[in-house]
Amino acid sequence: MDYAAVILIQVLSAAAVLVLVSSGLAIIFGMMRIINIAHGEFLMLGAYAFLVAVRSGANIWFAMFVVAPLVVGTFGVIVERLLIRFLYGRIVDSLLATWGLSLFLSGGITMAFGNAMEGIPTPFGALSIGRFSTSWYTVFIIAVAMLLLVTIALVLKFTRLGLVARGSMQNPSMAASLGISPSVTYAATFGTGAALAGLAGAILAPVTGVGPNIGSGFIAKSFITVVGGGASIVTGTGLAAAFFGTINQLVSFWQTSVWGDAATLIAALIMLRVLPRGITGRFFQGAI
Amino acid sequence: MKRWFLSGWGTVLAALLGLALLISLPFFASAYTLLQATLYAILSLYTLSLAYIWGYGGIMCFGQAAFFGAGAYTFAVAAINLGDTTLPLLLAVVISALFAAALGYFMFYGRLTDVYMGIVTLLTTLICSQVMSQTAGPNFTIGRVMLGGFNGIPSVPSINFPGHPDSNLDVDQFFQLTTGIVIVAYGLLKLLQRSAFGRITIAVRENESRAALLGYDVRRHKLIVFSIGGGIAGMAGAFFASNQLFIDPNVFNLAMAAQCVIWVMLGGVGTLIGPIVACCGLQFLTTWLSGANIANNSFVLGVVLMIIVLLLPSGLAPASLSTLERLSRRASARVHEADGA
Numbered sequence: 241m242d243y244a245a246v247i248l249i250q251v252l253s254a255a256a257v258l259v260l261v262s263s264g265l266a267i268i269f270g271m272m273r274i275i276n277i278a279h280g281e282f283l284m285l286g287a288y289a290f291l292v293a294v295r296s297g298a299n300i301w302f303a304m305f306v307v308a309p310l311v312v313g314t315f316g317v318i319v320e321r322l323l324i325r326f327l328y329g330r331i332v333d334s335l336l337a338t339w340g341l342s343l344f345l346s347g348g349i350t351m352a353f354g355n356a357m358e359g360i361p362t363p364f365g366a367l368s369i370g371r372f373s374t375s376w377y378t379v380f381i382i383a384v385a386m387l388l389l390v391t392i393a394l395v396l397k398f399t400r401l402g403l404v405a406r407g408s409m410q411n412p413s414m415a416a417s418l419g420i421s422p423s424v425t426y427a428a429t430f431g432t433g434a435a436l437a438g439l440a441g442a443i444l445a446p447v448t449g450v451g452p453n454i455g456s457g458f459i460a461k462s463f464i465t466v467v468g469g470g471a472s473i474v475t476g477t478g479l480a481a482a483f484f485g486t487i488n489q490l491v492s493f494w495q496t497s498v499w500g501d502a503a504t505l506i507a508a509l510i511m512l513r514v515l516p517r518g519i520t521g522r523f524f525q526g527a528i
Numbered sequence: 529m530k531r532w533f534l535s536g537w538g539t540v541l542a543a544l545l546g547l548a549l550l551i552s553l554p555f556f557a558s559a560y561t562l563l564q565a566t567l568y569a570i571l572s573l574y575t576l577s578l579a580y581i582w583g584y585g586g587i588m589c590f591g592q593a594a595f596f597g598a599g600a601y602t603f604a605v606a607a608i609n610l611g612d613t614t615l616p617l618l619l620a621v622v623i624s625a626l627f628a629a630a631l632g633y634f635m636f637y638g639r640l641t642d643v644y645m646g647i648v649t650l651l652t653t654l655i656c657s658q659v660m661s662q663t664a665g666p667n668f669t670i671g672r673v674m675l676g677g678f679n680g681i682p683s684v685p686s687i688n689f690p691g692h693p694d695s696n697l698d699v700d701q702f703f704q705l706t707t708g709i710v711i712v713a714y715g716l717l718k719l720l721q722r723s724a725f726g727r728i729t730i731a732v733r734e735n736e737s738r739a740a741l742l743g744y745d746v747r748r749h750k751l752i753v754f755s756i757g758g759g760i761a762g763m764a765g766a767f768f769a770s771n772q773l774f775i776d777p778n779v780f781n782l783a784m785a786a787q788c789v790i791w792v793m794l795g796g797v798g799t800l801i802g803p804i805v806a807c808c809g810l811q812f813l814t815t816w817l818s819g820a821n822i823a824n825n826s827f828v829l830g831v832v833l834m835i836i837v838l839l840l841p842s843g844l845a846p847a848s849l850s851t852l853e854r855l856s857r858r859a860s861a862r863v864h865e866a867d868g869a
Binding site: 275277323326327331332333335336337339340341342343344345346347348350351453456457459460463464467496498501502504505508509510512513516 | 588638781786824830831832
């Protein structure tokens with residue numbers, strides 16, 4: 241019983257991490273058709289913003305929920321204006337340019353902060369379930385991920401902002417002719433995606449540590465989730481995260497974590513063979 | 529000008545230039561220069577593999593590092609176990625080609641579009657990196673070799689003469705071997721391109737559905753092209769491991785995968801010699817910049833990649849060729865004007 245509870249928590253937390261690392265990417269890819277390879281480095285920037293803020297005496301929650309998203313979100317808007325806006329409709333070029341951005345950022349941070357991994361102590365203590373123990377922070381990550389998905393869904397569905405975003409996604413020229421400025425919408429969307437990446441980076445920083453190359457560890461997972469999820473942002477991300485998180489954890493329990501990652505990739509490849517347009521390309525079409 | 533480069537004479541000239549370098553360089557270059565030149569040759573072979581499948585096959589593979597790394601690891605494991613390096617070299621080619629075929633099966637028969645293909649190949653590389661980083665400990669042993677996780681496999685042997693594990697190639701010979709293989713691979717790919725197979729490759733690249741309607745099995749054809757590219761990359765990887773005498777999961781990282789894409793883009797997608805020139809030039813630049821502590825490797829690569837995408841989408845070589853052409857046309861127009869007046 242305790243063992244089952246621990247496994248359940250592990251599976252949920254794997255899915256929650258996938259939701260966190262991929263929601264920003266899902267928004268940018270789903271709404272703007274921009275493939276942001278630098279997404280992992282946005283997470284890394286969020287982790288560094290969090291680290292610097294905490295080291296300079298800021299409250300840990302303020303640093304996590306305000307400083308990191310704000311810094312990375314602002315950076316995202318700047319990147320959109322300087323780089324991404326020239327590349328709309330050129331999906332391969334956007335991929336290559338953001339790949340360049342990703343190398344630029346990890347190289348730049350290495351030059352500025354050095355190559356060492358920095359640690360941040362995990363908040364909260366240990367949580368013991370019978371003979372086993374895990375940390376309260378894991379539970380916290382699960383809660384934040386669920387809250388994040390619900391919030392994105394509510395914003396998209398019920399606010400004017402969400403309406404504008406969905407309208408611009410479905411038919412950009414119609415939205416533009418109704419008086420919605422495309423450049424403002426795109427900059428705001430990219431900034432939001434970047435801010436979510438920054439938030440995720442800060443939340444995961446105590447778990448993974450902070451270093452210039454942590455981004456490449458996230459990027460594979462987030463792309464698998466987004467590609468596997470398909471067109472709709474919330475449903476797709478949620479379902480794909482649950483699916484891949486479960487596979488990863490079950491295989492990791494059965495074998496070791498090496499095979500967990502490999503199994504995730506193989507599952508994703510098979511899934512693309514069966515469902516080339518992701519889960520929501522076939523099921524739940526039209527969901528948010 | 530352009531047509532002259534595309535015709536057979538350009539290929540022969542390039543091959544002869546390479547051959548001249550192969551023969552003459554050991555006579556006057558220092559050992560350090562030769563070591564650098566060997567690395568350039570190995571990386572050129574790596575570039576050639578992507579230049580072929582992307583430029584000729586039209587397959588957008590952003591994860592060529594996966595096959596490069598697979599070849600490197602195969603060679604390392606096999607060579608340490610066997611002692612001799614000839615069979616491991618072949619094994620590296622075969623295993624990487626099979627790896628490419630397996631991945632290609634899912635991509636081509638799943639009818640993935642360009643972009644998804646780019647993403648899937650890139651993801652494969654990243655997952656390889658994560659998986660190989662976690663293979664520390666005695667559980668992950670193949671024969672006598674521990675995979676070593678993040679630290680990789682030390683003491684990968686140098687290439688030896690076939691059948692004589694005790695006599696290794698010296699610096700000159702290793703340079704000549706790698707350069708020779710680049711020239712041979714380049715020539716063979718050019719020859720292949722002149723065959724019926726090569727013409728179908730171009731047809732598939734230019735218009736997939738038309739090629740399919742003419743009765744060619746497009747998916748199988750792409751699979752073969754992709755596997756050839758994978759095999760060449762695997763051989764480059766094997767030489768790479770043997771050259772630096774160790775191998776670690778960094779061969780699968782984003783910078784390693786990006787380098788190759790950058791060389792091909794800079795040299796021009798659709799040519800073979802352009803990417804090789806771009807590879808040597810850029811490698812020289814990044815070595816110099818990071819050696820002088822001005823900027824690190826990824827930083828420079830990132831800047832170059834962003835500049836190419838924004839300013840030179842067709843690559844440096846084609847861009848400069850077309851500029852030359854435009855200039856010469858303008859010059860000749862001016863001459864004509866002068867004649868007319």
